[in-house]
Amino acid sequence: GAGVSQSPSNKVTEKGKDVELRCDPISGHTALYWYRQRLGQGLEFLIYFQGNSAPDKSGLPSDRFSAERTGESVSTLTIQRTQQEDSAVYLCASKPGGLTYEQYFGPGTRLTVT
């Protein structure tokens, strides 16, 4: 079946603009994650959605970052008033609920803020 998809693949924006990144998880996966990967670094957790539970937003770096998820489907990550330090690859992952452990990653969105 289809894997996790993300759009756009690449995004170049000017400092101060808002951007919206989209993630389509694997159908039926109740858990969804966003991670940020800065150049030469590992992945940093941003936010976790699980079904209808309140999301874990503890990894969002500032109030310019927000994310939404519609039920158990699409998620959008919004960055307002982008800064150059927001330049990174943003990766989305999903997994089935329950005791499963493997997260399935999308190909990421490379965001460049000029």
Add this chain to the structure above:
Amino acid sequence: AQTVTQSQPEMSVQEAETVTLSCTYDTSESDYYLFWYKQPPSRQMILVIRQEAYKQQNATENRFSVNFQKAAKSFSLKISDSQLGDAAMYFCAYRRLQGGSEKLVFGKGTKLTVNP
């Protein structure tokens, strides 16, 4: 706080040889999962191997195996018979469970080059 440390920013290996990538982690938990992920230039994160902390036996997946030393909090990845397609960034990760939430904590990665 849980942290994951990969002390080798870069490693290289000759094709068909064996290479070991190091990872140490810090946790106060007794039961947890550890993972190695591969990230080729396509950016796609691919799960290579996992280890449950309660299992004493080291995990093996074909040419990939781990040396899990729980007391030392060490989790190294051994790649045998290295192939050109193994060239990628490799990330060690710890699965953290807290208050109904779940996340992966990653190291900074090791870039593996495979020389023909």
